[in-house]
Amino acid sequence: xxxxxxxxxxxxxxxxxxxxxxxxxxxxxxxxxxxxxxxxxxxxxxxxxxxxxxxxxxxxxxxxxxxxxxxxxxxxxxxxxxxxxxxxxxxxxxxxxxxxxxxxxxxxxxxxxxxxxxxxxxxxxxxxxxxxxxxxxxxxxxxxxxxxxxxxxxxxxxxxxxxxxxxxxxxxxxxxxxxxxxxxxxxxxxxxxxxxxxxxxxxxxxxxxxxxxxxxxxxxxxxxxxxxxxxxxxxxxxxxxxxxxxxxxxxxxxxxxxxxxxxxxxxxxxxxxxxxxxxxxxxxxxxxxxxxxxxxxxxxxxxxxxxxxxxxxxxxxxxxxxxxxxxxxxxxxxxxxxxxxxxxxxxxxxxxxxxxxxxxxxxxxxxxxxxxxxxxxxxxxxxxxxxxxxxxxxxxxxxxxxxxxxx
Amino acid sequence: xxxxxxxxxxxxxxxxxxxxxxxxxxxxxxxxxxxxxxxxxxxxxxxxxxxxxxxxxxxxxxxxxxxxxxxxxxxxxxxxxxxxxxxxxxxxxxxxxxxxxxxxxxxxxxxxxxxxxxxxxxxxxxxxxxxxxxxxxxxxxxxxxxxxxxxxxxxxxxxxxxxxxxxxxxxxxxxxxxxxxxxxxxxxxxxxxxxxxxxxxxxxxxxxxxxxxxxxxxxxxxxxxxxxxxxxxxxxxxxxxxxxxxxxxxxxxxxxxxxxxxxxxxxxxxxxxxxxxxxxxxxxxxxxxxxxxxxxxxxxxxxxxxxxxxxxxxxxxxxxxxxxxxxxxxxxxxxxxxxxxxxxxxxxxxxxxxxxxxxxxxxxxxxxxxxxxxxxxxxxxxxxxxxxxxxxxxxxxxxxxxxxxxx
Numbered sequence: 001x002x003x004x005x006x007x008x009x010x011x012x013x014x015x016x017x018x019x020x021x022x023x024x025x026x027x028x029x030x031x032x033x034x035x036x037x038x039x040x041x042x043x044x045x046x047x048x049x050x051x052x053x054x055x056x057x058x059x060x061x062x063x064x065x066x067x068x069x070x071x072x073x074x075x076x077x078x079x080x081x082x083x084x085x086x087x088x089x090x091x092x093x094x095x096x097x098x099x100x101x102x103x104x105x106x107x108x109x110x111x112x113x114x115x116x117x118x119x120x121x122x123x124x125x126x127x128x129x130x131x132x133x134x135x136x137x138x139x140x141x142x143x144x145x146x147x148x149x150x151x152x153x154x155x156x157x158x159x160x161x162x163x164x165x166x167x168x169x170x171x172x173x174x175x176x177x178x179x180x181x182x183x184x185x186x187x188x189x190x191x192x193x194x195x196x197x198x199x200x201x202x203x204x205x206x207x208x209x210x211x212x213x214x215x216x217x218x219x220x221x222x223x224x225x226x227x228x229x230x231x232x233x234x235x236x237x238x239x240x241x242x243x244x245x246x247x248x249x250x251x252x253x254x255x256x257x258x259x260x261x262x263x264x265x266x267x268x269x270x271x272x273x274x275x276x277x278x279x280x281x282x283x284x285x286x287x288x289x290x291x292x293x294x295x296x297x298x299x300x301x302x303x304x305x306x307x308x309x310x311x312x313x314x315x316x317x318x319x320x321x322x323x324x325x326x327x328x329x330x331x332x333x334x335x336x337x338x339x340x341x342x343x344x345x346x347x348x349x350x351x352x353x354x355x356x357x358x359x360x361x362x363x364x365x366x367x368x369x370x371x372x373x374x375x376x377x378x379x380x381x382x383x384x385x386x387x388x389x390x391x392x393x394x395x396x397x398x399x400x401x402x403x404x405x406x407x
Numbered sequence: 408x409x410x411x412x413x414x415x416x417x418x419x420x421x422x423x424x425x426x427x428x429x430x431x432x433x434x435x436x437x438x439x440x441x442x443x444x445x446x447x448x449x450x451x452x453x454x455x456x457x458x459x460x461x462x463x464x465x466x467x468x469x470x471x472x473x474x475x476x477x478x479x480x481x482x483x484x485x486x487x488x489x490x491x492x493x494x495x496x497x498x499x500x501x502x503x504x505x506x507x508x509x510x511x512x513x514x515x516x517x518x519x520x521x522x523x524x525x526x527x528x529x530x531x532x533x534x535x536x537x538x539x540x541x542x543x544x545x546x547x548x549x550x551x552x553x554x555x556x557x558x559x560x561x562x563x564x565x566x567x568x569x570x571x572x573x574x575x576x577x578x579x580x581x582x583x584x585x586x587x588x589x590x591x592x593x594x595x596x597x598x599x600x601x602x603x604x605x606x607x608x609x610x611x612x613x614x615x616x617x618x619x620x621x622x623x624x625x626x627x628x629x630x631x632x633x634x635x636x637x638x639x640x641x642x643x644x645x646x647x648x649x650x651x652x653x654x655x656x657x658x659x660x661x662x663x664x665x666x667x668x669x670x671x672x673x674x675x676x677x678x679x680x681x682x683x684x685x686x687x688x689x690x691x692x693x694x695x696x697x698x699x700x701x702x703x704x705x706x707x708x709x710x711x712x713x714x715x716x717x718x719x720x721x722x723x724x725x726x727x728x729x730x731x732x733x734x735x736x737x738x739x740x741x742x743x744x745x746x747x748x749x750x751x752x753x754x755x756x757x758x759x760x761x762x763x764x765x766x767x768x769x770x771x772x773x774x775x776x777x778x779x780x781x782x783x784x785x786x787x788x789x790x791x792x793x794x795x796x797x798x799x800x801x802x803x804x805x806x807x808x809x810x811x812x813x814x
């Protein structure tokens with residue numbers, strides 16, 4: 001018995017049949033005496049259908065109106081799922097983001113959660129109800145409907161779990177858990193039984209799309225115990241928790257890839273105090289997430305800066321750079337790149353893992369266009385067409401298919 | 408130049424093309440320097456599609472969750488229509504019912520508007536924006552999303568017009584205005600150039616579905632000047648305004664019919680002080696609208712009461728009566744009836760109009776099952792299968808096709 005937050009993604013509620021299945025999962029957890037808050041996404045492709053409608057109206061919709069439009073998707077899901085629970089005799093109530101007290105930044109399309117006023121949810125739980133909350137959405141302090149951006153429902157779930165001090169936050173999805181690499185690419189990829197927040201964070205950031213990085217970061221910050229598991233098959237998933245609880249630490253835990261990468265080069269910037277800070281502050285003000293950054297020789301009059309971003313931000317980034325650049329500055333970009341990364345908490349005490357990665361890639365004839373490292377991961381930009389090959393050779397060379405996992 | 412509220416129903420925004428057409432109408436009014444608030448319904452059949460989804464989940468959905476579900480329809484419309492205005496270069500902003508400050512009773516499915524806090528709308532208008540408000544919806548004082556029931560968007564429009572002291576409230580619909588009778592039934596029915604609130608109220612209450620009666624009542628109470636006109640054809644519609652402004656008053660202005668009628672008989676009620684009051688108070692508490700009421704001889708020990716209601720309320724009404732009746736009381740009902748009515752402000756000074764109506768119907772072999780009258784209308788319940796014939800003979804006999812209208 002405890003308080004559990006359960007999150008169901010769009011594919012888990014894609015149609016009425018699946019929604020009834022999800023209601024069944026919730027009902028059986030409720031029957032065990034748990035207090036349950038459910039976070040649910042829009043049904044299947046309904047978000048894409050709404051975007052398609054908008055695109056028939058205008059090619060350049062206002063982010064505020066897109067949020068107004070898209071948040072209806074989750075509102076449909078919460079009402080239908082609540083009805084499905086009612087029909088199983090389970091007391092339940094649906095709440096929109098603003099009804100659930102989820103306050104976000106005053107920004108559209110990718111707002112961050114600022115605060116959750118949990119009174120309403122706690123009240124409903126006390127009355128014995130399952131509380132069904134619309135994922136992906138919140139309200140700004142000005143009373144505007146906002147969305148949390150991609151993977152926003154994961155973030156909703158973890159934020160709610162933190163706000164109501166849930167014992168567990170279960171992320172139900174269409175895969176069985178977190179794998180050593182993408183099972184669609186690497187045939188003998190293994191499901192991990194457990195993984196640390198930091199490792200998951202790196203994997204999530206690196207395009208292992210099973211869980212949104214902001215959600216993992218949030219979970220780590222508030223020490224929310226996460227489980228990723230399948231909504232289709234009743235099997236143990238992957239537990240994501242503090243490293244120190246874990247039995248052993250592997251050098252490399254997983255290999256991730258991200259095909260949605262664009263590299264931008266800004267050439268001949270004046271090398272002045274504040275040049276870099278101005279450049280990246282301007283991008284940050286527009287909520288452009290910059291990933292890897294490389295600068296040329298710092299002692300010259302002019303410097304070049306290269307950085308990588310998500311492909312979807314490329315158009316806006318180029319526009320911002322043009323509006324803010326002096327006439328001498330040149331801007332180049334490259335969309336034919338992908339990021340391949342290895343992740344593992346064990347790297348901290350194992351120098352030379354990066355060198356081994358470079359060796360494996362070069363032996364396979366895969367050029368490295370850019371490198372970035374953290375304490376527990378190494379990422380390389382490689383040509384898109386060689387990205388999956390890179391994942392496979394790394395997975396094999398670091399022996400991830402074997403006894404390393406599934407302890 | 409002035410403040411105009413424009414309401415567009417579901418058929419006016421049934422698809423992207425029509426939505427763009429509506430944006431064009433708004434844009435041309437905006438170009439004339441008017442401040443415009445638009446109230447819009449859900450697109451075409453989208454409300455029915457949502458109800459169909461709900462029916463696949465449960466046959467007995469909670470009214471609260473149905474409101475949660477259905478209000479997404481208008482939210483989709485407001486965002487898309489706002490985008491369409493943006494693409495024409497018109498500044499515009501969408502507001503849900505709660506964002507527009509529309510507070511309603513704490514009841515689901517047919518809440519009445521209690522108050523409109525107009526600050527946000529006024530602010531946006533001052534900034535030169537067209538304000539697009541979701542019709543049919545509001546928020547209760549407990550923060551629950553509510554709907555106003557059938558024709559609710561008309562009510563939203565009129566309530567908003569009153570709250571912001573609009574100069575005009577235009578109801579755009581799929582007909583060209585208010586007719587002397589239903590043009591689909593009576594071939595030579597005439598469009599009225601103007602009609603008084605009271606006449607329109609009677610017509611609206613009597614099943615001339617061009618405008619919801621609650622909206623007309625609201626308009627009368629707040630002296631909101633209403634216009635009903637077509638969103639497909641650019642033609643003058645019908646003005647609904649105070650009687651005293653009108654040039655002349657006809658004895659009979661229109662003939663209306665309502666096929667959605669059920670008659671309920673409660674037989675052998677104890678004839679006590681409070682019997683009738685208890686009966687109809689119980690129904691009112693469940694928001695059942697009772698129309699015509701007839702009681703049997705008042706001096707007997709037992710009395711019979713007959714009344715008419717909307718067909719859709721029949722199931723609930725029978726349930727309520729069963730739960731509240733003593734064992735001796737019998738309940739009967741009849742669904743094969745329709746209401747046919749004549750309306751006209753001129754009846755006040757023309758006794759004998761009712762008698763003439765009864766004469767016309769009996770001459771045509773149409774039996775009258777129940778009668779109710781007001782100062783400006785006479786209604787008769789007749790067998791459903793003879794209702795349209797009744798409308799036609801009344802329209803003809805009261806000479807509504809001729810010079811009486813279109814002054």
